[in-house]
Amino acid sequence: MRRMITATVQNQSGVLQRITSVLTKRQFNIESISVGHAHTQELSKVTIVVEVEDHRKVEQLIKQLHKQIDILKVIDITELALVARELALVKVAATPQMRSEVTVLIQPFRASIIDVSSETITIEVTGNHEKVEALLELLRPYGITDIARTGLTAMTRGTQRTVHSFVSSSII
Amino acid sequence: MKASFVAEKERKKTTTMSGAEMLMEALEAQQVDVIFGYPGGAVLPIYDALYKRNLQHILTRHEQGAIHAAQGYARVTGKAGVVIATSGPGATNLVTGIADAMIDSLPLVIFTGQVATSVIGTDAFQEADIVGITMPITKHNVQVQKPEDLPRMIAEAFHIAQTGRPGPVVIDIPKDVSTALGDYESHPPVSLPGYEPTVRPNVLQVKRLMEAVTNAKRPVILAGAGVLVAKGEEALRNFAEQYHIPVANTLLGLGTFPYNHDLFLGMAGMHGTYAANMALYDCDLLIGIGARFDDRLTGNLNHFASKATIAHIDIDPAEIGKIIEPTIPIVGCAKQTLQTMLALETERGETQEWVATLANYKEHYPLWYDTSEEVLKPQQLLQLVHEETKGEAVVTTDVGQHQMWSAQYYGFTKPNRWVTSGGLGTMGFGFPAAIGAKMGKPDLPVVAIVGDGGFQMTLQELSVLQERQLAVIVIIVNNQSLGMVRQWQQIFYEERYSQSLLPVQPDFVKLAEAYNIPAATVSTPQEVRTHVAKALHSKGPYLLDCRVASDENVYPMIAPGQGIHQMLGVKK
């Protein structure tokens, strides 16, 4: 199962290495990881997407991460009401003749063309994982020559619908 | 206003000092009574600051010796062992000990020198990224960027190392940080928002556990080193006696419960006793306290306590559910949890029949070995050492057969006298660990039980014994082989003894004599008695090369993949 985990960490050098070190040591497969400053300069927010076998494995991962002194908070937000976004830049081999076709195609995705050359156009798209995947599928037949993705970053919504079974580090 | 400003300035002026001086101040503030270390380029300023101080420093002859000594010190005192090593090779020589301390939860504070900040990242002379290297094997590690940060980082390091589940903390100090001047703060605020160990157990879970205790007919306690860390031996004993529940130990948990107690089953696991292993197999309630269900203990998990309600008490939440999903999870300090359990004064379960069954196992399936008139048996050697030291010694070991025989036959009545490398299984650990143990407990006899193989990995520390005249008795269990490897090759590889026999050996007695350490070769029970008594009496170092049977195996034994009830060699 795919789990989305956010960690609030002290913005110290090496903290990302600490996280990947825990993941490697405990044999977890990282699908994506994204890092950036949190609301204050001293903190960073890390969003990790991992593929795990079962709930026990996620719980183990959360606990192991939480043991790190520089990691303040770890939450599995997969089942919470949340907003999750990823940004992708896609370079497509599109001749000038095909450009309008692509422009129409990407419109429903609210994607935009941010660079044009004689042989290629570069498209920027933001959205959840599924949306980005869907657009990539549609663009593939035109010939994608390069992709850069940020990986998912996420945040829980201000209002939660119900109280979900909420796997956090502070069990029991 | 003006006056206080001046006073403030005055205070600061008087406390301006170099990073190296700050390190010394901070170590004194922590009441460190001994440092184990080895100098080198990157720590020259630190050693220069040390030169002017009254701090005791043990110069081992290899950094691995320093860190194992610090581990031995930590194990017997419960205080953090302190280590200093230089950058690059000095620091990398510590890696084995750091990993060992991590997996066996020993508190250490380790200072490594580093090249100057201006050249970090340039592959400078003796540069190694020790923070990166030790990240997965430390409880925490940091590199100091400016001297002012040192006092706080050191205070935090001691706090982290010694609280919760203890572990090693590395502080990497670039050379220019050691020499740079800064303002020393004697009582730096420790602020670790990401670190708050849960000490007090959840009372609801404890109540559930006590209900299970009342209902259990076949309960057993598995006590590990977490009980020692928490100083919970007395609470454990009170609880076991009060509720009439038998106790088995992990390898590292030996000493939490007296070996000669009626309720004691012995060590469990790969070379555990029949009674302990069968109890873990057959129980209906397993109470694991400060133990992490290591694979050498559990054997095949499908057979481990498979009929039992499992309660797991540990201060490290990550241990709970890591190997076994308990029915009753309790995060908390072992001692406080046991005290909370006792305070609930629940009804006893009906355990008489079970205790009688296990007593019967103890009587009919005890540890055994064939005695011999011709050759000294290693098991007998350990029994004799127990007798001569009245079971009062601090015993350290290497890794291998002699380690298992020590665990099986020495018999501990008191806590914190058993020092062994359990999780990592580090050969060469025992001898330097004994040096540290002696520094920590100078009034107790200290015996290093080492293999003829393992001793040769760290024997250069004989220099320390000579120099300090430390009363450590080195007992080489000389079976002229890498015995544990030989045993596996005999049993699982059709006696193909690939690289495991050591027929050619140094003359260990002459070797000791080269260091001016009294030594003897012994090969009979009487000689063992005589020389151990003499060694104890001498109050100085002593080495015994004990020639024991070379083809003896450790039994019982659970073969890899087998269940805890599937022991080989239970009976002759």
Ligand SMILES: Cc1ncc(C[n+]2csc(CCOP(=O)(O)OP(=O)(O)O)c2C)c(N)n1
């Ligand atoms: C550093 C290290 N290298 C290798 C091993 C693997 N190993 C485990 S026990 C053993 C044999 C130890 O021989 P010895 O020290 O003579 O002890 P004995 O088993 O004979 O009592 C070996 C090689 C180890 N545990 N540690």
Ligand SMILES: [Mg+2]
């Ligand atoms: Mg040997």
